[in-house]
Amino acid sequence: MDFHLVPHGTDRNYTGFFTKTIVYTGTLVIFLASLGLTIASIVVPKWVTYQSDKPNYDYSYGLHRRCSSITDTCESFPQREDCHGEDRYFCSMWRSVGFLMSFAIVLQGISVVTYLVILSGGKRLRENGWSFLSLMVGLSAIVQAAGMSIVAYLFDNEDRFFVGWKLDQSWVFCTVSWCISLFCAGAVILAAKVLPSEGGYELIPDHDDLRIT
Secondary structure (H helix, E strand, C coil): CCCCCCCCCCCCHHHHHHHHHHHHHHHHHHHHHHHHHHHHHHHHCEEEEEEECCCCEEEEEEECCECCCCEEEECCCCCHHHHHHHHHHHHHHHHHHHHHHHHHHHHHHHHHHHHHHHHCCHHHHHHHHHHHHHHHHHHHHHHHHHHHHHHHHHHHHHHCCEECCCEHHHHHHHHHHHHHHHHHHHHHHHHHHHHHCCCCCCCCHHHHHHHCC
């Protein structure tokens, strides 16, 4: 790729190409932060936590682990004994959130690959690749928002989450992540609709060229 801050010679279409490349590159960097937050929300077992002062201990639920400061250990969650009777509904919903977040990682991975293909490709990809890219990024945001909403619903309606429990770091990571993804999708769509295409402008020849002709 040939980048010039100032058009020169007989170059054409500088404005559209350079500006769209900046949009793709900038949103890719931001989107990578979103991907990092999504991974953190899965790895860090702090979607919902409980802290007690007397006695001093804390207890937390992650998507795949639950941890207790009393035993200073984490164990797999939910386990088979957690999914009997009335707890089956909670268990099913919690596992659904884990699936949704894993699916979001897949969609975000596809989005990153799409970004790289567009940036390394030619004019056609830069002009037309935005539709598939924004679709993948937008879908990842929707999937994460669904997972976040399910956890918030369980937090508000499950008896196990009594006073003292709170939505914690991982839930916040997920929320910020899908908001960033939504912003990136919107920025890509806006750039595609508003910014000039690579064939949108032709540079005005300088005075020397006019004299020669």
